[in-house]
Amino acid sequence: MALKQTWQFKYQAEAVLAGAHTQLEYHERKTAEWLKREGEREAEAQRSITMGEGYVTVEGRSTVVAQPKYDDAKMSALYEAQAHRKEHQAKADQYRTWVNVLTVQPEHLALALDYDDVVFFGLAEAK
Secondary structure (H helix, E strand, C coil): CCHHHHCCEEEEHHHHHHHHHHHHHHHHHHHHHHHHHHHHHHHHHHHCCEEEEEEEEECCEEEEEEEEECCHHHHHHHHHHHHHHHHHHHHHHHHHHHHHHHHCCCCCCEEEECHHHHHHCCCCCCC
16 A cells, blocks of 8 residues: 555645535536536427337237437437536535535634545645
């Protein structure tokens, strides 16, 4: 195991809270952006629906029925937007929880964070 994996970094709770707020705001903004794109892509997918023919078999008899046909590329774009929205929403929920937890801590409480924690809260970003 590399020694750097055992390193601890000291941060004040108020700095970690500020990082959590920044990450929360970012993911809330991205959730809103992807929600808008999702709506746009859903409308595009709806407009691209055409009616074709399909077959239904009931009791051994096949019948021709009208069946909607979806544009695969537009549906793929819609699914992509939904996935991104869900991803950012889940991260926003996670950071919201951390904001709630850190808000009730004394501001000058010293927290020992490992490398992953520092990155998670965005504390390693150069100013």
